Amino acid sequence: MNKTLLGNTEISVSRAGFGVLALGQNHKDLSLEEGAELLFYGFMRGINFFDTAQYYDEYPLMRAFIDKVLSSGHEREELVICSKSLASDREEMVAAIDEALCKMGLEYLDVFLMHEVRSGQLQMRSGAFEALKEAKASGKVRAIGLSTHHSDVASEAASMEDIDCVFALLNIEGLGIRTGEEGGPGESLPGYGVSDRAGTREEMEAALAACHEAGKGVLTMKALGGGNLAASYVDAMNYVFTRPFTNTVMVGMSSAKEVDDLLDLLDGRMDSCYVPDIGGKALRVNHDDCVGCGECIKACVSGAIDYGSDGLAEIDQELCIDCGYCAYACPVRAIIRV
Numbered sequence: 001m002n003k004t005l006l007g008n009t010e011i012s013v014s015r016a017g018f019g020v021l022a023l024g025q026n027h028k029d030l031s032l033e034e035g036a037e038l039l040f041y042g043f044m045r046g047i048n049f050f051d052t053a054q055y056y057d058e059y060p061l062m063r064a065f066i067d068k069v070l071s072s073g074h075e076r077e078e079l080v081i082c083s084k085s086l087a088s089d090r091e092e093m094v095a096a097i098d099e100a101l102c103k104m105g106l107e108y109l110d111v112f113l114m115h116e117v118r119s120g121q122l123q124m125r126s127g128a129f130e131a132l133k134e135a136k137a138s139g140k141v142r143a144i145g146l147s148t149h150h151s152d153v154a155s156e157a158a159s160m161e162d163i164d165c166v167f168a169l170l171n172i173e174g175l176g177i178r179t180g181e182e183g184g185p186g187e188s189l190p191g192y193g194v195s196d197r198a199g200t201r202e203e204m205e206a207a208l209a210a211c212h213e214a215g216k217g218v219l220t221m222k223a224l225g226g227g228n229l230a231a232s233y234v235d236a237m238n239y240v241f242t243r244p245f246t247n248t249v250m251v252g253m254s255s256a257k258e259v260d261d262l263l264d265l266l267d268g269r270m271d272s273c274y275v276p277d278i279g280g281k282a283l284r285v286n287h288d289d290c291v292g293c294g295e296c297i298k299a300c301v302s303g304a305i306d307y308g309s310d311g312l313a314e315i316d317q318e319l320c321i322d323c324g325y326c327a328y329a330c331p332v333r334a335i336i337r338v
Helices: 032-044 059-071 090-104 126-138 151-157 201-213 230-241 256-266 295-299 325-329
Strands: 003-005 012-014 016-019 049-051 080-085 109-114 141-148 165-169 178-180 196-198 217-221 248-252 283-285 305-307 313-315 335-337
Touching: 012 016, 032 059, 032 256, 049 248, 059 090, 080 090, 090 109, 090 126, 109 126, 109 165, 126 141, 141 151, 141 217, 151 165, 151 178, 151 201, 165 201, 201 217, 230 256, 283 313, 295 305, 295 325, 325 335
Parallel strands: 016 049, 016 248, 049 080, 080 109, 109 141, 141 165, 165 217, 217 248
Antiparallel strands: 003 012, 178 196, 283 335, 305 313
């Protein structure tokens, strides 16, 4: 697979990266052996960039994969490992970096990011970013930055000198993009409390173009909107892979067939009418993201969604007609297809 430098860093990454979240217990729930084997398959097919996060709780899987790569005669330098943390202060971020290094058995991380930075949080989490700068200076991390679903955060990051990489949500429908706005409806979402509104694809494109112009490495995620755009696979994937400001696209894959599909698309071998088989997948609520706002309940035309005992949304698969309206209504992209 073709590789490119990640912005102004010296880190060379494959055009497509492998998002590990799709393999975990809240998604495909593969065993360590199965997950490591699939990641290794992606590596052998040319993917060198792998993304995880502290709260995914997948460091043991990553270690099994890394050990498999090294035991097969490959070098650590052939891998680019990215992780992220929701840490809000310096002490938490120091601990998060050390945890990632220890649990994955690494001497250094290639990329480490502040995870899911929302509107107005850059200043609030400044201590965590100071810890990232210290880790980079000490050699524990090669490149630092942030991940976000908010176009205003990406825009602000473009002017921050110490940020090397911006990892942002982008897809052809703009599913899940948010942007800060005084008095925005996001402020009333339970457990969310951010003054924002639904954003647009165009707003995120402009922000990421500014990041690229400033020399930041640009990574994008959720090309298929949590699986909800799979019926438009070719158009959706071609959109994200042809953005001139993007260095790499992280794709969540949970089978060798999905890896092969991605490579067929990038190599120009895929029929323009191709639609992946999603018959074995269903709409589910990712409780790591759900804030219990009830917007999906309002949008559901079949009465299949209600609050669970924990106050978060649950989908009754016997009542669900798979229309997908709930995914479009969710303001925090918690409805996924797995």
